[in-house]
Amino acid sequence: MKKLTQTAAAALIAALGTSSAYAEEIKVGLLLPYSGVYASLGNEIEAGFRLGLETFGGETDDTFEIVTEDTEVKPPVALGKAKKLVLQDEVDVMVGIVSSGVLGAVRDFVDGAKVPLIVANAGNDEATGEACSAYITRLSFSNQQVNRPMGQHLYDQGVRKVFTMASDYAAGHQMIGAFAEAFEAAGGEIVGQEFTPFQKTQDFGPYMANAQASGADAVYVFYAGGEAISFVKQYDSFGLKADLPLYGAGFLTSPLYVNAEGPAAIGVIAALHYVPTIENEANSVFVEAFKAQNDRAPSEFAVHGYDAARALVMASAGGASDREALATALSKTSFDGPRGATSIDPATNNIVQPIYVYETVANENGEGLTQKVLATLPATADPANGCSLAN
Numbered sequence: 001m002k003k004l005t006q007t008a009a010a011a012l013i014a015a016l017g018t019s020s021a022y023a024e025e026i027k028v029g030l031l032l033p034y035s036g037v038y039a040s041l042g043n044e045i046e047a048g049f050r051l052g053l054e055t056f057g058g059e060t061d062d063t064f065e066i067v068t069e070d071t072e073v074k075p076p077v078a079l080g081k082a083k084k085l086v087l088q089d090e091v092d093v094m095v096g097i098v099s100s101g102v103l104g105a106v107r108d109f110v111d112g113a114k115v116p117l118i119v120a121n122a123g124n125d126e127a128t129g130e131a132c133s134a135y136i137t138r139l140s141f142s143n144q145q146v147n148r149p150m151g152q153h154l155y156d157q158g159v160r161k162v163f164t165m166a167s168d169y170a171a172g173h174q175m176i177g178a179f180a181e182a183f184e185a186a187g188g189e190i191v192g193q194e195f196t197p198f199q200k201t202q203d204f205g206p207y208m209a210n211a212q213a214s215g216a217d218a219v220y221v222f223y224a225g226g227e228a229i230s231f232v233k234q235y236d237s238f239g240l241k242a243d244l245p246l247y248g249a250g251f252l253t254s255p256l257y258v259n260a261e262g263p264a265a266i267g268v269i270a271a272l273h274y275v276p277t278i279e280n281e282a283n284s285v286f287v288e289a290f291k292a293q294n295d296r297a298p299s300e301f302a303v304h305g306y307d308a309a310r311a312l313v314m315a316s317a318g319g320a321s322d323r324e325a326l327a328t329a330l331s332k333t334s335f336d337g338p339r340g341a342t343s344i345d346p347a348t349n350n351i352v353q354p355i356y357v358y359e360t361v362a363n364e365n366g367e368g369l370t371q372k373v374l375a376t377l378p379a380t381a382d383p384a385n386g387c388s389l390a391n
């Protein structure tokens, strides 16, 4: 971390009478997709992060400098960019990563370089399980966290046979795996599965035909970003929506792009850790501030960035003055935020938060779509799967 100029530091010390007042410039590397199917997610996380620094930055004397790098949603490219941020730019902390595949690719480098990473999206279960690291703290969600509760929920709704579909990479497999395990444990049956080529599938028709022929009562999916928009529109135009209700991990109908999906998204039921219609004080403040800057409601991706900034400010305000101290402080984060009570599990550095089951509905004023919360499920810490960071 770069110290302020000697004169500025001396002035601060004189004013406060203590050398602990040394203000630092914390260099932050934002490692996000600015191109590819998740480009809009990357931009949204950055917008949330910058708003978080504006909102909470006054709570610390430190200042923040941001350097951005585009992962392109390509694991090898992302690893190269992470190395560049650490070795060339000498960042104090990295924030970001959208794809579980990218997180898997940079994990060993981050752990070995001992640079704190605040995960601001990627749900890769292993990063806070068997491959956890004291330097990786997740402020977003885990893949199992948002999908597991939907197993029981669908069964409780009378659904008995499900066909699943997802992008064919780590996140798709982990999300569907968690859902299927819980659905089967509740007594349901998975009657068929498709994993579609990630970032390459334009026509979901052949897979949808298999779902239609499977004898399922419902379809459960994970798609996000550009793929979610194509999938939801094609599901409707294929004529499946009326016969086979569509459920999924809530990224499917994220407020970030649900208006691009249009009426095809109406009636889809999904689970997420955040929707902008959650009613609490911190969320009202966040939604209003985000709307003032962007003229629309924030999504779950915006809240990841916002909360990541808040956690970083809290760590810095607590006096963390090197990378190791930052990592330790980040793992102790806890606050009441837009998603409700939000904390980090010290055993795994993974987030613990409530999960919301929501339905996409037409706005009462007839303009666009909104999220109706159907159920709030209590926060549960993920199993540690061999990770034991707390000592």
Ligand code: PHB
Pocket (backbone or CB within 6 Å): 038, 098, 099, 100, 101, 121, 122, 123, 124, 171, 224, 225, 251
């Ligand atoms: C992931 O790869 O972990 C991932 C990507 C996009 C999402 C959610 C999870 O919306």
